Amino acid sequence: MPFSIDPIYILVLAGFVGFEIIKKVTPTLHTPLMSATNAISGISLVGSLVAAGSDHMTGQILGFVAVTAATINVVGGFMITERMLKMFKKKEKKS
Amino acid sequence: MTYAMEVVYLFSSILFIMGLRGLSHPETARRGMHMAELGMLFAVIGTLVGKQIVTWEWIIAGIAIGSAIGAAMAIFMPMxxxxxxxxxxxxxxxxxxxxxxxxxxxxxxxxxxxxxxxxxxxxxxxxxxxxxxxxxxxxxxxxxxxxxxxxxxxxxxxxxxxxxxxxxxxxxxxxxxxxxxxxxxxxxxxxxxxxxxxxxxxxxxxxxxxxxxxxxxxxxxxxxxxxxxxxxxxxxxxxxxxxxxxxxxxxxxxxxxxxxxxxxxxxxxxxPQVDTTALAEQRPISRFSIEDTKFVLEQAERVVIVPGYGMAVAQAQHTVRELSDALEQRGIKVEFAIHPVAGRMPGHMNVLLAEANVSYDQLLEMEVINPTMDTVDVCIVIGANDVVNPAARSDKGSPIYGMPIINVDKAKTVIVMKRSMATGFAGIENPLFYEPNTKMLFGDAKHVMQELVAEFKKV
Structure with a gap:
């Protein structure tokens, strides 16, 4: 693999985008933000799937554990974020 | 990697970014999360279809076990x-x-x-x-x-x-x-x-x-x-x-x-280990009973509640909301002042109060509430200590000097609910407790709150 600058480009630019977006997240939602980014970082699942689906025994076993761990994050992370966000309600002012 | 897969991944990336952008406001947050979920689904399906997958049993087992554990944790874990x-x-x-x-x-x-x-x-x-x-x-x-x-x-x-x-x-x-x-x-x-x-x-x-x-x-x-x-x-x-x-x-x-x-x-x-015994001088404090508290609250027009980790430990958020409702029924304006590090994680207090059905527009950040603190009639501090310690403002020798705090001492009356006179996590004496406008209400946050709410319901 010859060393390519492309991924570094992506990393830096995505980092900037992330910075600008996260700065605007309201502090009230900081906990859901954490569980949401957590679920999103479960994207390691993509790499884990390839390992688990390979034809080597080691890859399959390492991949299996990785798929399990990443799925816990993806499924659990999104579900709990939704559960939390459902709680953030605005009361209609009874006057 | 095929071209089609790159496109799928690109879509996923866009959906993730838009999803996080939704979190800028509670109203758009859930839609944002749906986008992020869709993005994840795309990425996973794209990978399964487009990549060289030779064996499936490990994948299926991993996803099944992971989903079961993840879902169970998400459903049964208390807030x-x-x-x-x-x-x-x-x-x-x-x-x-x-x-x-x-x-x-x-x-x-x-x-x-x-x-x-x-x-x-x-x-x-x-x-x-x-x-x-x-x-x-x-x-x-x-x-x-x-x-x-x-x-x-x-x-x-x-x-x-x-x-x-x-x-x-x-x-x-x-x-x-x-x-x-x-x-x-x-x-x-x-x-x-x-x-x-x-x-x-x-x-x-x-x-x-x-x-x-x-x-x-x-x-x-x-x-x-x-x-x-x-x-x-x-x-x-x-x-x-x-x-x-x-x-x-x-x-x-x-x-x-x-x-x-x-x-x-x-x-x-x-x-340096702060020697608390030397600091705990015997200065007079004034105590409040439940009845006193009720009396003062009833006279108030604007009440601010400052929660801390103690509220989470006592699981008092629901009773706190009941008190807030009781006050609002009497036409008193109730707000919550949230310090960024109150609790054990970013946004901890907000989630607990949201769970207790407190409207999110009542949850105010420290910077928003501080300039108006001197117009607050009664400030109730529940299980918070270091984040309301005025020593951070005035005492250069204090380990927390310079830390931004919620200026509860500027309110006309401050009611501090606390188990005892013990110091907060940082082990620092809190001069707030000895201020003339501070009233101490000792006891377990939840019990005290329950009694207070009962007192309000009596009438």
Whole structure:
């Protein structure tokens, strides 16, 4: 693999985008933000799937554990974020 | 990688970014999450269809088990256990990254394709991943009170940690040039696991918001490094979003404590043990009974409630909301002032109060409430201590001097609900308690609140 600058480009630019977006997240939602980014970082699942689906025994076993761990994050992370966000309600002012 | 797959990954990345953008407001947040979920679904299906998948049984087993555990945790975990859950999930995410990294190392090692560039990526991936796994597990243990929550320190701790750190970095640099030295590779992972443990050992409960945010960031960086190692752009993008999110949160948390990263990470060691006995002079305090409290509250027009970790421990959020309702029924304006580091993770108080059905527009940030604090009639402090300690403003000798606080002492009357006169987490005497406008209401936060609510219902 010859060393390519492309991924570094992506990393830096995505980092900037992330910075600008996260700065605007309201502090009230900081906990859901954490569980949401957590679920999103479960994207390691993509790499884990390839390992688990390979034809080597080691890859399959390492991949299996990785798929399990990443799925816990993806499924659990999104579900709990939704559960939390459902709680953030605005009361209609009874006057 | 086929063209179609790249397009699918691009879509996923866009959906992730738009999803996080939704979190800028509670009203758009849920729609945002649906987008992010869709993005994840795209990425997974795209991978399963487009990549070379030879065997399916391990994938199906992993997804089934992972979904079951993840769903069970999401459904049954009480909101009060949220900091623990977040800490634990950082460990899972990082573990996946480490394992993918190890697999990549073995596979490419067999093929003799470990270039310097690839080795750097794998190195970062397993380094960040491994220290996040153990660091997060330690944080989980401390939050779950399986490990002593107080800082664990010993002589020469910083020296041990720093040497360990440099040895590991040294191994990493060596591996970049000699990637086939697999003994060093596994040692490096082992040492990274150790670093994760050692780094969290001296960090106490009140500093947990910073640690959790930092681990959030590391887990993201590990995912981004995975993207480098397996040449997958959606991983890089999602990872750096997560990385920058955790980074920003750690900055906010550190600022809210007026401390630097290094101070949080290495601060517990060598920090002078504050001698509280000498400070606890016998100054008079004035106490309030439930009836007094009710009387003062009824006279108020504007009431501000300042919750802290004590409210979470006592699980008093529901009774707090009942009190707030009772006051509002009498036409009194009730607001909640939230300090950024109140509780054990960013946004901790907000989630608990939202769970108790407090409207989110009643939850105000410190910067918003402080300028108007002198127009507040009654301020109720529930289980918060250091975040309302005026010594942070005035006493240059105080360990928390310079930390931004909620200026509750500016309110006409301050009612502090507290178990006893014990000091807060930082072990610092709080001059607030001796102010003439401060009234102490001793007892368990939940019990006191219940009695107070009952008192209001009597009429």
């Amino acid at each position: 009060t256990a949220m900091p623990q859950r977040i800490a634990l999930s950082h460990a899972f995410g990082a573990l996946a990254a480490v394992l993918v990294g190890v697999n990549e190392y073995i596979e490419k090692g067999h093929l003799g394709e470990l270039s310097n560039g690839l080795m750097s990526a794998i190195g970062f991936e397993v380094l960040f991943g491994a220290l996040t796994v153990t660091g997060s597990l330690m944080a989980f243990g401390k939050l779950n009170e399986m490990i002593k929550g107080a800082p664990i320190t010993y002589k020469g701790q910083n020296f041990v940690n720093i040497s360990l750190f440099f040895i590991t970095i040294g191994m990493f640099v060596y591996l970049i040039f000699f990637p086939y030295d697999y003994v060093t590779f596994y040692w490096m992972i082992g040492l990274s696991f150790l670093i994760g443990i050692f780094i969290v050992l001296p960090i106490g409960g009140a500093d947990m918001p910073v640690v959790i945010s930092l681990m959030n960031s590391y887990a993201g960086l590990a995912a981004a490094a995975t993207g480098f190692a397996i040449d997958n752009k959606v991983l890089i993008i999602a990872g750096s979003l997560d990385g920058s999110s955790g980074f920003i949160l750690s900055i906010i948390m550190s600022k809210a404590m007026n401390r630097s990263f290094t101070n949080v990470l290495f601060g517990a060691v060598g920090s």
